[in-house]
Amino acid sequence: MANKFGLSRNIPDDVKRAVRQHCGFGCAICGTTITEYEHFFPDFVDASKHDPKKIVLLCPTHHSMVTKGIIPKEKVQESWAQPAAKDLGYSKTEHPWFKGIPSLKMGGGPLVQGTPIPIQVRGTNIIEFEPPEEGSNLARISAKLQDASGNNILSIDKNEWRVLSGSWDFKCVGNRYIFLDKFNAPSLILKMNPPNWIAIELLLTSIDGIPVKVTEEKLMIGSSTFSGGLFSNCRVGFAFG
Structure with a gap:
């Protein structure tokens, strides 16, 4: 346009x-x-x-x-x-910064460390971390959310918000980043604890029509539920399909 x-x-x-x-x-x-x-x-x-x-x-x-x-x-x-x-200077907790790739709490396993792509479903990176660009202390967060039909509706591309469809909202409450769908229901909640880790308290999406739900305690992909089994210090922590 x-x-x-x-x-x-x-x-x-x-x-x-x-x-x-x-x-x-x-x-x-x-x-x-x-x-x-x-x-x-x-x-x-x-x-x-x-x-x-x-x-x-x-x-x-x-x-x-x-x-x-x-x-x-x-x-x-x-x-x-x-x-x-x-x-x-990013000193407040609601404006977090992480040096390098942050550790991640999700899926009921131990802290996932040094893993740029913590979770991948059918070749799609659900969430991805990149080190700070030159001149910044901020790790770059990327994430993609799709609806039940597999349509891209929201993405975060290296900390840049991109609304692709529908009505979305974002709010920062304390040390939580909360992304709300058009029904005002949370679809992504990230809890920041700089400079140590990020917790995925909730992530709801769909890949090729397969529902995906991620919390701190478990991963639910279609009819399968996983707890633990995520790997650290590798490019991809968990891959499905």
Whole structure:
């Protein structure tokens, strides 16, 4: 989709990186690490180019408030000039940071350590961790959620929130990242305990029509239930199908 100047919504990678670096790799207003990109002065509809000095990182909650006019663009501009993430230094638990690949609690087994892809179903990486990019302390989290028909509905790509279908919401409560579906029910809950580990308290998705449920205690894939059996210090901790 392009605006009246023919500008695509797809922001080039080098521009995104410049925006992330400027904003301290977090929401300019609150510092949360799961983010989206927002144009300001001008808005995207009036922008003739993707100018990193006119694009800001915002968490889904603050992005929605800006879109609805609850937060004025003047506040966005102020936050761009003095990003919260840089002021906070990621010292608060609700803005976690991890050096390298974080350890993971899930599936009832011991702590999964040093494993970039903790769980894979039929070749699809349900959740993936990458080390921080240069200039950042933040591990990059990627995750994909699909509906019962296997349609991609939500993805987190290296800490960037991408809503693909339907109405979704995100909130940060204490040290938990909670992703809500269009019915306001949790589909993904991540509990952060920096700099030590992340716990998957809940992950609901579907791969090729097979329902998948992950909690701290067990993995449920179709009619099969697993507890334990995840491996550390390897590329993939658990693979099914």
